[in-house]
Amino acid sequence: MKSWIRGTWVLAAKDLRNLFLSPLFYIITGLCTIVWTLVYFLSLQEFASQATMSQFGGPQGGPNLHFVVFAKHVSIVNLVMIFAVSALSMRLFTEEKRAGTMPLLLTSPVSATQITLGKFKAGVTAAWALLAISAVYPVSLAVYSSIEWGPLATSYLGLMLVVACYVGVGMLASSLTDNTVVSVIMALILNVLLWFVGALSEASPGGAVNAVFEHLNFGAHFVNFIKGSLSVASLVFFASVMALAVFLTQRVVESARWR
């Protein structure tokens, strides 16, 4: 068991090392922060103007920092992450296949499951590193005002889960092709699709089918986290999406031996 975990970590550490030593991660981070900074600045301004208005007899109670600024930030981070994670994960397997290093992995004393989990861990770590950078925006506000940590924490937990799902999907896409462009496009489409599966519940007329699609609604599960509530159903849902992606990728990796 110990050596099993070690094998997975050796693989993950190699991928992370190569990712952080390549310009790709930094280019993606740079582009992401441009978008985040712009939107964050605008929502802070909106918050300021709402606060000013409430001082002069506007809506009761004044604006809510969490909903006006943080919730918007979280949804923008989520949107940007669809693209960023698709790009981060595009090389997980395509690069191995292109460089001809797949035989090394397949002939090393590690199983296809370990190879897949190693890749997944590396991808998730990189994506969470990017999330940590995005967390600087709300957390920095703590210097100037008091913030509600609870809903912010659950929002970020939600982001961590959603982003891990994107990594799973991106990894699956990269295992299916040896072309990075095809891989990133496939990942993007599938990740966007995740958000539209739930919309099918509106198309189907009630009953069991409707209920199934409602449970598969990414948006509905994610909104719970933004609102500051933790539900076991949502945790299990995101974990299942990840597990499914990892399982399918493992099958694809294993199938390389049979072709």
Place this chain on the structure above:
Amino acid sequence: MIEVKGLRKSYGPITAIADLNFSVRKGEVVGFLGPNGAGKSTTMKIITGAMAPTDGSVKVSGFDVFEDPIEVKKRIGYLPENPPVYGEMSVESYLRFVAQLKGVASANVGVQVERAIEKTDLGSVRRRLIANLSKGFRQRVGIAQALVSNPDVLILDEPTSGLDPRQVAEVRSLIQELKGEHTIILSTHILPEVQEMCERIIIINRGQIVAEDSLAGLTQRMQNSRSGLEVSVRLARPSAAVAQALGAVAGVTSVRLDAGVYKVQLTVNHMDAVEKLAEAAVATRAGLLELQHQAFDLEDIFLKLTANEDTAAVAAGGAQ
């Protein structure tokens, strides 16, 4: 050490290897020989567990490749056709990664990496990025990678491809050095290489073993299968009289002049006849410069075996 039984692999309707059987003893160096597309790489991929066969079994140190893949892979170092290297890593960090991946104990990783670097003479480039290395160096990194876990079995697919003659010589001496410590299977289509490095040769063509023996054994077998012997005689002053004198030696069937060299055909495959021929050549006082009997070398064996197969296949194809 390695036992291959009834191995078969087909890609759809194409059969890459058909019913391969052989075994390799501990410490042996076996050369896998065959024309391109004969199934050498496929066989190696199956032994290392990178590919599953359609049928048959492979055992390494008693472990079945398909039932205990992890145990087998711990014992194998594999160099594929293209060295499996990461361009963005330095030689040293790459070897460190492979050592860890192959399950070398943490305390030993450093020692093993040093050993592999030293054996493959990569000390001068250890901190360079692999992407910036020449093909020859990359190939050596590939060999170092196979060695780094100090495996019992080394499977090397064309270990000398892309190397310059000096590096080829180095790899050969490296393999000589590794002999005994490791069981080695190497494939190549460069014949002198096999001749120098391997104790046993397996010639495979169209997915089947066409010959399996030591080099001496193969040569012997070919000699025996041949009815006569050809001897080249080079003389300083060739003339018709000399040709006649050579033709008069017992056992000689024909003498012909080919580019200033007499090709003498003997009916008997015997060194006595060659000796008689030499005496006759000296007696003519035409200035004997060189006398050489044409022993079969590996190239002839290879060409004969693989060509036979080809013509047989063509004939079979024509009959259909």
